[in-house]
Amino acid sequence: xxxxxxxxxxDVLDRLEAVNKYLNLPDGIYGRLRIPKRSIIVSVPVMMxxxxxxxxxxxxxxxxxxxGPTKGGxxxxxxxxxxxxxxxxxxxxxxxxxxxxxxxxxxxxxxxDTTKMSRDEIKKMTRRYTYELLPFIGPEQDIPAPDxxxxxxxxxxxxxxxxxxxxxxVPGVVTGKPICIGGSLGRKEATSxxxxxxxxxxxxxxxxxxxxxxxxxxxxxxxxxxxxxLLYEKGAKVVAVSDSKGAIHNxxxxxxxxxxxxxxxxxxxxxxxxxxxxxxEELVSxxxxxxxxxxxxxxxxxxxxxxxxxxxxxxxxxxxTTQDADKILNDKGVVILPDILANAGGVVVSYFxxxxxxxxxFWKEEEIYKRLEEIMINAYKQVNVLSAxxxxxxxxAALMLGVKRVAEAIEARGLYP
Numbered sequence: 488x489x490x491x492x493x494x495x496x497x498d499v500l501d502r503l504e505a506v507n508k509y510l511n512l513p514d515g516i517y518g519r520l521r522i523p524k525r526s527i528i529v530s531v532p533v534m535m536x537x538x539x540x541x542x543x544x545x546x547x548x549x550x551x552x553x554x555g556p557t558k559g560g561x562x563x564x565x566x567x568x569x570x571x572x573x574x575x576x577x578x579x580x581x582x583x584x585x586x587x588x589x590x591x592x593x594x595x596x597x598x599x600d601t602t603k604m605s606r607d608e609i610k611k612m613t614r615r616y617t618y619e620l621l622p623f624i625g626p627e628q629d630i631p632a633p634d635x636x637x638x639x640x641x642x643x644x645x646x647x648x649x650x651x652x653x654x655x656x657v658p659g660v661v662t663g664k665p666i667c668i669g670g671s672l673g674r675k676e677a678t679s680x681x682x683x684x685x686x687x688x689x690x691x692x693x694x695x696x697x698x699x700x701x702x703x704x705x706x707x708x709x710x711x712x713x714x715x716x717l718l719y720e721k722g723a724k725v726v727a728v729s730d731s732k733g734a735i736h737n738x739x740x741x742x743x744x745x746x747x748x749x750x751x752x753x754x755x756x757x758x759x760x761x762x763x764x765x766x767x768e769e770l771v772s773x774x775x776x777x778x779x780x781x782x783x784x785x786x787x788x789x790x791x792x793x794x795x796x797x798x799x800x801x802x803x804x805x806x807x808t809t810q811d812a813d814k815i816l817n818d819k820g821v822v823i824l825p826d827i828l829a830n831a832g833g834v835v836v837s838y839f840x841x842x843x844x845x846x847x848x849f850w851k852e853e854e855i856y857k858r859l860e861e862i863m864i865n866a867y868k869q870v871n872v873l874s875a876x877x878x879x880x881x882x883x884a885a886l887m888l889g890v891k892r893v894a895e896a897i898e899a900r901g902l903y904p
Contacts, residue, residue, distance in 0.1 A: 529619035553896035557593035560634025567596035581889035626659035659844035662837035671840035679713035681832015706782030733757035780807035825882035
């Protein structure tokens with residue numbers, strides 16, 4: 488396990504401790520928030536295409552259920568660890584509370600490399616993983632969703648496996664499904680749209696103009712690419728983007744429509760013209776107004792934070808900024824729109840999907856986007872007001888609001904027995 492992975496949950500606990508200095512929670516409640524409700528480790532045997540049997544380590548952490556069933560994505564990645572999943576589950580608890588939806592936080596994953604697996608192998612792995620989790624998931628208990636290297640097809644397999652075990656169709660067991668089996672309109676773009684809504688509120692609050700606003704995006708995947716496209720359509724100038732293979736830069740602005748076409752054809756943004764190939768470290772220090780980290784954890788750290796020139800960082804990824812980097816950026820006066828606020832649009836529309844599944848009644852796309860915008864603007868304003876009143880950075884203010892709401896629910900319910 489790397490040092491970064493080792494320390495990720497410690498970062499969560501350190502930040503919780505810092506917030507508690509303002510909240511002064513009772514010891515019993517504070518202690519409950521530090522410890523996940525349930526951590527599940529499963530072995531996932533899979534018959535591979537060559538006839539061999541491989542065993543994959545699977546995880547599901549349900550952090551807190553005080554406000555409702557747990558909610559969180561499932562990721563398939565070689566470096567998935569219990570520590571990482573626990574970290575992300577806790578962040579989901581604060582995120583759901585911050586945007587005031589009735590969920591607790593969860594996260595799941597399998598340590599695997601799907602780039603070296605066939606579709607059938609991934610399907611069999613998904614179904615066995617779901618089978619192992621059957622006693623612990625469900626519409627009233629824990630609702631998974633897509634995350635890194637999982638998608639709506641993986642969610643369809645989970646939903647089908649769970650439904651077969653129950654003997655009837657249960658669309659509400661997962662969100663992020665195909666629309667034909669109970670998925671919601673607007674889900675694919677939800678995280679990016681929520682991020683853009685929050686960013687534009689911050690831009691307005693800082694008396695900046697979106698027209699010509701210089702944007703750099705780390706991670707030109709689903710979240711980063713859609714956010715770049717939406718901002719480009721609103722008149723912003725996207726000057727740099729990166730993916731796992733490299734980065735490109737054009738100070739005059741990239742034609743994002745063409746970049747999207749280029750990546751679809753070439754599986755990478757590198758080599759796109761007119762633009763220069765640059766390194767990820769060069770992208771982080773690009774002259775821009777807004778930096779959007781939208782890939783993996785720890786992208787912004789103590790080594791590169793001092794080189795950042797952006798006025799705003801809008802966190803599209805989960806935990807992309809380390810604690811040390813936070814201190815450096817706050818001292819520089821950089822406004823950080825934290826992950827639990829900026830990328831909460833995904834779980835908000837997941838909540839909408841869950842509600843629609845339970846009611847068997849589905850909403851129009853414009854209605855979904857309108858409700859999403861209302862929730863995201865309201866959350867931003869609440870965080871911004873608290874930040875100004877208490878003279879706190881946005882992350883601390885957001886955590887204060889989220890943690891306080893979870894603590895209130897724990898106190899109201901009391902301790903059983």
